[in-house]
Amino acid sequence: MKRKFKIVAAGYGGEYALCTKDADFVNEWESKGEPDLIEEALDTFYDDADLEHGFGMYSDSNLTAYEIKDGEEVEIEEEIPVSCLMSREAYITDSEHGSVPVLIFHSAEKGDFCSWELEAEDFDSKLLSASLVETDFGAFIQDLYYNGEKLELNDEYVDTRGKGYYAKVGWINPEWHEKREKFEDEELIEELWKERLETM
Numbered sequence: 001m002k003r004k005f006k007i008v009a010a011g012y013g014g015e016y017a018l019c020t021k022d023a024d025f026v027n028e029w030e031s032k033g034e035p036d037l038i039e040e041a042l043d044t045f046y047d048d049a050d051l052e053h054g055f056g057m058y059s060d061s062n063l064t065a066y067e068i069k070d071g072e073e074v075e076i077e078e079e080i081p082v083s084c085l086m087s088r089e090a091y092i093t094d095s096e097h098g099s100v101p102v103l104i105f106h107s108a109e110k111g112d113f114c115s116w117e118l119e120a121e122d123f124d125s126k127l128l129s130a131s132l133v134e135t136d137f138g139a140f141i142q143d144l145y146y147n148g149e150k151l152e153l154n155d156e157y158v159d160t161r162g163k164g165y166y167a168k169v170g171w172i173n174p175e176w177h178e179k180r181e182k183f184e185d186e187e188l189i190e191e192l193w194k195e196r197l198e199t200m
Contacts (some may be wrong), residue, residue, distance in 0.1 A: 009061070100174060105165070106168075122196060148197075
């Protein structure tokens with residue numbers, strides 16, 4: 001008989017954005033202080049985030065598992081480390097290695113970020129894995145998988161507190177920027193999960 005489980009992402013993380021700018025913007029701001037750049041970016045980063053925009057927990061945080069019984073959530077395992085199934089890179093570079101001028105912005109936060117639910121006869125935390133987005137301000141969880149199957153994200157009950165803002169300008173090499181579509185390759189996911197099972 002299948003049981004219901006809930007995986008909660010709580011800890012540190014936040015919102016991140018990678019925005020295309022013009023060269024004059026980058027040249028102007030790369031020699032100025034970060035506090036002024038943060039103030040400049042706060043009102044615009046959300047609408048300008050054409051290359052990357054996400055919200056999630058850092059990959060070095062921990063997950064907590066609950067079993068759902070009669071509508072009640074009973075904790076069954078805490079401090080589950082995030083195991084990477086695959087990742088993609090979204091770093092900025094310098095003008096010698098990139099051709100697209102960009103701004104990267106990060107709002108660091110602490111609290112409850114999201115959760116996922118699954119049904120299984122039993123729960124085994126070793127079957128949890130995640131896809132990660134690697135940025136200049138940390139690696140973020142994008143999707144969570146159980147036994148190689150992507151779980152549906154529930155972000156209706158986000159409860160976080162701001163811990164600070166960070167901003168940086170630079171350049172990006174489009175050939176080095178791995179897009180979200182990488183995580184939609186079902187054959188790649190299946191292959192990576194099979195490789196992971198062989199090492200367990």
